[in-house]
Amino acid sequence: MRTAVVALVLVLLLAQAEALYVILVPGEEKCFFTTLPEHTDVQLDFTLAVDTAGRNWNQSQSKINGDVHLSVRDVMDREIYNTQIEGGSGRFVFTTTGAGEYSACVEVAGKRSIIRSRRRLQFTADFNVQKEDETAERIESECLFSVCHVISLLQHL
Numbered sequence: 001m002r003t004a005v006v007a008l009v010l011v012l013l014l015a016q017a018e019a020l021y022v023i024l025v026p027g028e029e030k031c032f033f034t035t036l037p038e039h040t041d042v043q044l045d046f047t048l049a050v051d052t053a054g055r056n057w058n059q060s061q062s063k064i065n066g067d068v069h070l071s072v073r074d075v076m077d078r079e080i081y082n083t084q085i086e087g088g089s090g091r092f093v094f095t096t097t098g099a100g101e102y103s104a105c106v107e108v109a110g111k112r113s114i115i116r117s118r119r120r121l122q123f124t125a126d127f128n129v130q131k132e133d134e135t136a137e138r139i140e141s142e143c144l145f146s147v148c149h150v151i152s153l154l155q156h157l
Contacts, residue, residue, distance in 0.1 A: 023122055024068070029107040038099040041130050047089045049122045069107045075100030 024030060036042065048068060072081040075098045096102065 024106065024108045026108045029105055031103055031105040033101055033103045035101050036096045036099065036129070037131065038096055039131065040096045041093065041128075042096065043091065043093045043128045045089075045091045048085060049088060070104065072102065072104045074098065074102055 068085040070081070070083055070085055071079055072092075072094075074080050074096070080094065081092065
């Protein structure tokens with residue numbers, strides 16, 4: 001079973017965008033849990049940066065590739081997304097299939113330079129949650145899964 005270093009619950013009003021900011025340390029896994037209603041679109045745009053020297057954050061893609069692993073699980077604890085983050089930014093979109101708790105876990109691990117140097121990572125996420133029946137133009141998650149990533153999930157009241 002995963003070790004959750006940080007459990008974070010975010011409350012969001014329908015169709016309102018919010019931001020999340022966390023510091024990730026090599027060797028840590030951070031998990032975020034939220035309860036979402038059925039048929040809800042979740043979109044996350046994120047940036048990931050390396051602490052190069054005393055909070056001088058650098059989004060250099062070459063220093064981040066392959067060092068960060070992400071997984072998302074649905075209400076039935078089925079893995080719906082699992083990837084290594086390639087690059088300093090991305091987008092992930094999915095539609096919930098059932099109401100209940102969803103989780104996203106991110107782990108900084110590996111043997112690349114970022115891990116050997118014990119540098120920290122800064123993760124910033126802008127997210128949007130919207131009920132499918134209230135979405136003016138539904139985002140098709142199938143076309144985004146191959147090019148996008150997620151770090152965190154949201155809670156919708």
